[in-house]
Amino acid sequence: MPINIKIRDNGPYLVEGEFTLTDAQGNPVEVKKAALCRCGGSTMKPFCDGTHSKIGFKGANEAVQESDPAAAHSSGGTSST
Numbered sequence: 348m349p350i351n352i353k354i355r356d357n358g359p360y361l362v363e364g365e366f367t368l369t370d371a372q373g374n375p376v377e378v379k380k381a382a383l384c385r386c387g388g389s390t391m392k393p394f395c396d397g398t399h400s401k402i403g404f405k406g407a408n409e410a411v412q413e414s415d416p417a418a419a420h421s422s423g424g425t426s427s428t
């Protein structure tokens with residue numbers, strides 16, 4: 348089953364499908380479905396604990412195409428305003 352990641356409105360990333368999450372110590376955790384925090388406020392990171400609702404988190408809801416690092420480098424790495 349492919350992994351699907353869905354962005355919840357002003358909430359976590361919902362990840363569906365079996366995957367291995369590796370913690371900072373290198374310990375693998377097998378996961379089938381998870382809500383991963385993207386607001387930074389969870390006390391159960393990397394998992395969502397609902398804090399996003401309490402702090403009024405407003406997140407981007409559209410995926411943005413990753414910029415081309417080579418193009419950024421050739422233009423000095425800055426963007427126009």
Ligand code: FES
Binds near residue numbers: 387388400
């Ligand atoms: S996204 Fe839910 S606690 Fe951060």
